[in-house]
Amino acid sequence: MFEAHARDVAPRLLGARLTANGVTLRLTEVEAYGGSGEDPGSHAFRGRGRRNATMFGPPGRLYVYFTYGMHWCANVVCGPEGEASAVLLRAGEVVDGLAEARGRRPSARNDAELARGPARLTRALAITGADDGADLGAGPIRLELPERPAIAFATGPRTGVSGPGGDGAAFPWRFWLPGEPTVSGYRPHTPRRRPAY
DNA sequence: GAAATGATCGTCT
DNA sequence: GACGATCATTTCA
Numbered sequence: 432m433f434e435a436h437a438r439d440v441a442p443r444l445l446g447a448r449l450t451a452n453g454v455t456l457r458l459t460e461v462e463a464y465g466g467s468g469e470d471p472g473s474h475a476f477r478g479r480g481r482r483n484a485t486m487f488g489p490p491g492r493l494y495v496y497f498t499y500g501m502h503w504c505a506n507v508v509c510g511p512e513g514e515a516s517a518v519l520l521r522a523g524e525v526v527d528g529l530a531e532a533r534g535r536r537p538s539a540r541n542d543a544e545l546a547r548g549p550a551r552l553t554r555a556l557a558i559t560g561a562d563d564g565a566d567l568g569a570g571p572i573r574l575e576l577p578e579r580p581a582i583a584f585a586t587g588p589r590t591g592v593s594g595p596g597g598d599g600a601a602f603p604w605r606f607w608l609p610g611e612p613t614v615s616g617y618r619p620h621t622p623r624r625r626p627a628y
Numbered sequence: 629g630a631a632a633t634g635a636t637c638g639t640c641t
Numbered sequence: 642g643a644c645g646a647t648c649a650t651t652t653c654a
Contacts, residue, residue, distance in 0.1 A: 462646070472646070482639060499647050500636030506646090519646060538649065550647050589646075 432576065433490035437463035437509040437516035442606045444507065444518060445584050446577035452557040454528035456546055459611040460521040462589050463604035464506070466514040470602060472589065475515035485564045486515040493572060495553070495563040502550035505558050507567065507574065521590075521605075522547045524613045525555065532556075543612040585609045 433440060441463040449456045464473035467487075474483040474496065485494040486508055494506040494517050506517040523546045525532045532545045532555040539545050546552040553559070558572070567574040589605045607614045 464646075474646080477640085480640075496646085497638060498645055500638085500645090502645095502647050504646060521646085548647070554648095 433507065433509050434511055435509060436514070437465065437518045438602075438604050440507070440509045441518045441604065442584050442586075443576065443580045444520075444574075445581040445606060445608050448526070448575045448577075449520070449523065449556070449573070450527075450575075451562075451572040453531045454556050455526050456523035456552070456556065457526050458520060458523045460523070460605070460607040460614045462519040462521055462606070463509075463602075464517050464519060465602065465604075466510060466516045469516075472602065473516070475517070479515070483515070486517050487513055488564070491567055493558075493562055493565040493567055495558060495560050497560055498550075503553040503559050504549040505553050505556075505562075519549060520552055521549050522607075522613050522615045523552055524611065547613050548615045581608060583609060590615070 441461045444458055444461050447458045449458060464470055466473070467475045467478050470476055475486045479487045482496055485492060488508065489512045490508050490510060492508045494508050495503055497503055505520050507520065508517050510516040525542060525545045529542065533539065535557060536545050536551060536555050544551070546555040562572060565572045585607050586603055587605050588603050
């Protein structure tokens with residue numbers, strides 16, 4: 432299953448159940464990233480480094496990285512070992528462990544916001560860098576595929592990917608379940624800060 | 629409402 | 642030394 436390229440695996444993850452630390456999520460939005468040299472927006476584009484080593488390992492593992500000085504994001508490693516494509520888990524609906532998730536996300540105004548957005552998702556599930564490389568088939572963090580793949584899903588440009596030739600529209604590899612209140616939706620990339628004169 | 633901004637640090641240049 | 646696969650909060654209309 433995870434031997435395929437991330438772009439093919441991603442739509443099949445929609446509706447899957449991800450369980451970690453007492454909370455279970457139904458995935459509603461994911462995003463695919465290509466392998467080394469293939470996709471400028473991918474961490475793997477410039478080859479293997481310290482951070483992305485897990486991407487180059489066997490598929491079916493969790494790749495967790497730290498960003499913006501405070502957030503964790505979780506991916507499922509795909510492709511044959513060495514290809515390093517991966518699927519970013521962007522959003523999901525909490526279907527079990529609601530109380531736990533609410534406790535971890537006090538700022539959420541409603542349950543749909545508990546795991547809407549990649550960093551919120553990891554927070555709701557209490558996933559951190561310590562979980563990088565975890566095997567999703569066995570162990571405390573589990574991913575159960577839907578009995579039947581989602582029939583109706585939407586595709587679009589990726590969010591948050593910027594740079595010359597690396598804009599999100601170059602690879603329309605974002606997949607989501609239409610009509611789900613837990614989908615984070617498209618948000619234009621806002622520059623960190625305009626240089627002061 | 630929308631938009632700007634601070635938080636905060638590992639990784640790569 | 643810059644900046645990011647982001648979020649929460651504040652500011653402005």
